[in-house]
Every structure is written in C-alpha cells, then in structure tokens.
Amino acid sequence: MTHVVTDNCRGCRYTDCVASCPVACFHVNEVRVYIDPAVCIDCSACIPACPVHAIVEEFDLADDQQHWIRINAEAAQRYPVIRARLPPLDGADARRQQLGL
C-alpha cells in the first residue's frame, strides 16, 4: 500500500508534505509532486500537512480516483526527489480558494 498525491496539488505545489516526510518519497515537476510507492512507508505524516488535501491513503481513494496510484508510481520514476520545501507556485492561493480550502 501507499499514499498518493491527487489532482489538488496541480497548480499549488505547496510542498509542506515534503518537510513532514521522514523518508524523502516525494518527487517534483513544474506543477506538482508525486509519491514514490516503493519508498512511502504509509505513516500519513503528509496528509494533514497538505493545505489543499491532495494526499490520500490508497485505501481511501474513491473509485474515480484509482488512476492516481499508477500516475504517482510512474511519475516518481521520471521526476527528481524533492528534499526541501519550495515556495508555492504563483496562483497557489487563488487555486486553493477556488478549491474551497
């Protein structure tokens, strides 16, 4: 099992999750982060850290969110590990508001 970063991260990329992760399992690209399922140890420390509730434990994924498991696994192979928090993307706060969070 693992945790996955879902769509809410796109365009925000707050990366508070990265600071809370004890195992450095997050990978990053220009718009969002992903979790490497081979490294995640299921501790859930990142879930409350995310301001936009983007991170979900695999079990809690809705049926129409299941594809995020594969997307995270594949993207984690393509993008580099992120070990320290980055500034949020421009427009992150606006998107957060748009998400109602």
Added chain:
Amino acid sequence: MSTHSSETLVVRGACPQDCPDTCAFLYHVEDGKLVEVTGDPDHPMTRGGLCVKLKNFAEHHYNPDRLLYPMKRVGPKGSGMFERISWDEALATIKSKWTDIIAQYGTQAIMPHAYLGHQGTLNGLTAGDAFFNRLGSTVAEKTYCESGSSTAWIMTVGPTGGMDVESLAVSKYIIVWGMNMLNTNLHGWPFVLKAKAAGAKIVVIDPVRTRTAKQADWHIRIKPGTDAALALGMMNVIISEDLYDHDYVEKYTLGFDQLKARAAEFPPERVSDITGIPVVDILTLAREYAGTQRSAIRQGVAVERSPGGGDAVRAITCLPALTGAWRYPGGGTIEMPIWEFPFKFDFMCRPDWIPPGTRVINELDLGAALTGAMPLDPPIKSLFVYNSNPVSQAPGAGTIVEGLQREDLFTVCSELFITDTAKYADILLPATMQAEQLDIMVTWGHLYMHLNQPAIAPPGECVPNVELFRRLAKTMGFTDEHWDLDDWEMLRRCYDWDAPVMKGITLETLKEKGWMRLDVGLPDERTPHATGDFKTPSGKCEFASSLAAGGNFVVPVWRSGYEAMQPGTPVDPVPNYIPSVETMMPDGASAFPINLVSPKPHAFLNTQYANEPTQQRRQGEQIIVIHPIDAGPRSIEQGSYVRVFNDRGAFEARAEVSEDVSPGLMMTNVGHWPGLNRSGTAVNSTTSTRHCNLGQAGTYSDNRVDVQRV
C-alpha cells in the same frame, strides 16, 4: 493541557509502544472523547508525524472487542468463553487460589509473565516486579528482546547511552546493522537522510533486501547469525592494514592484544565462507569504515537473535573504539541509550524483597516450565500474564499452548483484548490504554523524557497496571507504604531528579512542556567517549571483558532487579564467532532445508493493532517471502498459499516470490495473531527455544523449516 479550539482539548502524551522512537503525542479530546492522536510537531524526533502502526490509535481505544470488565472462564480452557464478574470477585478468586497454592507448594509455584506491551515507568516492563518480589514468586527472566544486546553492551562499554540517534545527521559513514529502520526506527531515518544529503554513505547489513536496504547506497547481504564473523573480519583487515587508531586503542581500550589474536583467526576468505559476503566487499567495508571518520553503526536487535548473537553485539561494539570513531560527533555506535535515564530500579522493582535463594525461570522457556519438560520443584501452579502475549510472541508456541491447557494451572491475564494467550485465562482483568493513564515514558531510542497525561476516563472498569498491582497487594494483605503511594508520588520516587542529566527537568516542567531532553549535550557536538569514560570496571572499552569472569548474566532490569541465580555459564573474555545451530547445518544434515527469519511487521507493533481491520488491510495477511529458486521446485507461485513447517510446528501463509531474500532463506513477520491466521498458528509455532549465548535472549532467526504448497 491547553485549549486548541473552542471544542477541542489538547493533552500531551507519549507513545506507549516497544519502539525506539517513543513519539510525543497530542491527544485531541472533544466532549470527553478521544477524537485524534497526532505527533508533536515541535519534538525533534517525532516531527509532527506518528507512524503507520499508530494510525488508528484514537479509534483503538474504542475498539468494540476491548476487555472492559473482569471476567471468569465459563467454558473449557482456550474456548474463549467468559462471563463478567466484579473486581471484588476477581480479586477474591485470585487470593483464594493463590493462598491454597502457597500453602501446598510455596510462593514460587506462582510465576509472573510480562514484557514490554507497555513501555511506561509505572505500567511497563517492571510494573509488577515489586508485587511479585514481595509475594516471593518465581522470578521471571524477561528476555524476549534486547537482553542479549544489553549484556553484550555492558560487558564491552558499560551502561552508557552511547551515541545519540540524532547525531547520525553529522555522520559521514553510517552502517545500519541488522535493522529495518523504515519499519522499526522510522523517526531516526530523517537524520540518516540528512547525513546522506551532506555526502554520507549509507550501508545496510541485512540478510533481506528490506525497505531500508533498498534506500541505502550499499546493501550487504549477510547470512543470518554470522554478524560476529563479519565484525571480526573487519577487525582483521583494519588491524593487519594498520587502519586503527593506535592512540585511542592505547589510552581507552583494554585487551587489544587478545582482540588482535582473535581477529587474526578471521581472514576475509574465511569470513566470506561463513557470511556469504564476497571477499572484496569485506575488504571495502573495513577500509571505508576505518578510513572515514565520523563513522556510525546503528545496531538493530536482529543481531542478537541467533545463538552467537551476544558475541556479535560485543564484536560490533568494539569497532568504533578500534577506529577511534568515538572521538567525533556523529561517531560511535547506537545500541540502546536508555542507560542515560536515572531510573531508580531498586525502588520500582524492590529486589530487596526477593527471598534469598528464589529461583529464576526464563520466560522463553514457558512451554517447558508449564508442561513439565523442565523439571521444577515446586511446579508452576499459577501464571500471571500482563504486558505480554506469549502464545504469539514467545518461541515454541505449541508447547506453551499445551501448558496453558493444564486444568490444574490457574492463569490470570491483565489485558486490553482477549488475545491468543488471554483466551486460556481463568480470570481476565481489564487494563487501560495509554490515553487513559498517567505515566512517564522514557525510551530505548533517544534522549527525551515524556509525561503522558490522561486525556480521557478509562472505559468500563479498566485500571492501569500500577493500580492493578496496588489492588493485588492489598488483597494479599501487604501493608507496606509502597502500596499507598499514588501515581505522582511513585513517579517522584522512580527517578533521581537530582542527577546531572536531569538539569531543569522536574515533574512540573514535564507537566507544562510534555517532554524534555536530558542534559547530555547537543547531537551535533556530543562525544560521550572522545576520551574513554566508558562505564566498565576499567573505564575503558573492554575488548577483553572483565565481566566475563563471572560468566553469562542477564542484566537485572530484565529480571526484576534480581542479582542472584544468574546463568553463569562460561563466557570467552574476547568476542568470538559462535555458529548458529540450525542455520549453519551443512546441506543435507537437516530435514528442513530453508532458514526462516521473522522480523517485526510494518503495520502492527508486535501483536498490537493486529486485531484492527484497517491495520490488517495495511499489513496484509501473513506472508512468506521465498526466493524463486526455492519456490520453483515446490510449485509455489506468487500468491500461492503455503504451509511452513518443521518438527516443532507449522503455520500457513501466502507466498511472495522475490529475490529480496537469498536462496535458502525465507522471511515472514511476527505479530499476526495466530487465532486470526488461516492455520490458527503463526511463525512462533516453528521457532526454537534455544537461547542466545549472552543474556538468555531468544534465537528466533536460527530456525530451519521446509515449505509446501497447500
């Protein structure tokens, strides 16, 4: 206590589990109900996150299967049929049974059985020691885990805390030896990552390609139980290539010539034959370790779980003194820093109450002690189990179950749930969970002291262990002052608050802050043994141990503070490689061709939380990991159900075929409740009750089995 929002009360606490991380908790309480437990974001180890095991911790308190009232058995032993009774009736029954047993057989016919189901000062390992010492029961040696390492550590460096896990952040070469940190020391891992980011090399020595091994720069696969040979082989290279710190060795160690002679017996070629590690890797490891200062070894408990495990811990513990690694912050070795805490064991355990000549029975020998396989006079007529679950966790589970079925055995269990052991009880007593009780939590993995304050009221008639033993003492007519002390007064007397390491720490400051660091120096500056100062009789790191003269011993904390009746079997003053009995049998010499190791589970804490459905989903069912070379001829495929067996017992599991293990090696996890498994059994039905060469520890990793598809 502080008010978090208008409705939520936040109370500070700490994790009760047998884990080196001992997280600082924030209990969130609404209308008297525990709604969430989170990690304290300000605690340097906890860093705001708990772990997968504790995910349902708040809900766990409300698990509908919880034992809430005293019960008595109303069906056959083991049937799980119980009926609610009052505390008065439970205590009166215990008194009546024990009075009869004592009259006929004496007090030693009663044996307690406890371990670290709870890690607190009042309610943990030693919670019942004073009571049972006062009663004059058999002294139970609690050596499930760590006892072999404790003896080895004390023989080599004395009761020192050693290196701080936080100091790993400034190490340049880190060897994680026999520990899957990502499963069992998660909150230590960020310090390893910090070191790695600053250029440190991370080496993992483990028979299995674990999650941790996969994250390392270098995974060295070692045959289980051969760690001493590797450590001695490293010394062979370090000494013969003159890579050791002459000045440190001369000033701060004892017995170098003897160690040199012993290491000379372990040239890399021989070590390679024993350990299965290529010669070139042994040479590289030794040279890199000795050649990189700020080198650290994080020792795991797995090292002790073989017949020669005690000497393996001694040999590994000698390494940083040989290379002078102790001179530097981030240098040295971590075993168990609990020795830094100024615990007053004499108050907590009251060994002065043990009648002279009282016998000792090791808890891992429980099956033999109950069935008569071990001749005992008097026999064990009553067993009192708390903080432990031997049917799942002790080796030789089949014999233990046989013993627990004895009609003439009066068994009492204090428990949270009706476990596989509690099922055999005559009387069940309900225990509190952590949010419902007061305690001080110290730890065997870091240097902070925590106050766990009760956040909610205990449900039903649950009581903390400390109160349980007060009630039992009064029931048995003990009138000592000890039984009139309340929890706060007990805590006051359990520690030496004037010890130098307790600077600034009082019960009052703990109440306010929740946790405080011992005054032992800062992690990135601390060098506890830069100039010796070992806590051995000589004050030096003893390559040749002066304590060996007294023979094998169990450190008194693991045996109710009792100094007498130690095993006393001869111990070589200099660590040696002692081959495992089963693992090292030549091919064909055993009917059981595969060695089985059984480390801790990922989503359970030993057996705790293994009855939570959500945790069962996270952990998955009982599995074995088997190499394709062993699986193929047995027609075992990914997902096949298999029966793992030997002449001691069997259990069933689902197979995962993987090269994470080597040919001839399988891995499973301890912790699944036998009664919830397909076969009604678990791995300890197959393990042997043989002891490690030091400290009477278990040898769970020295276990030959065979496997077949079912």
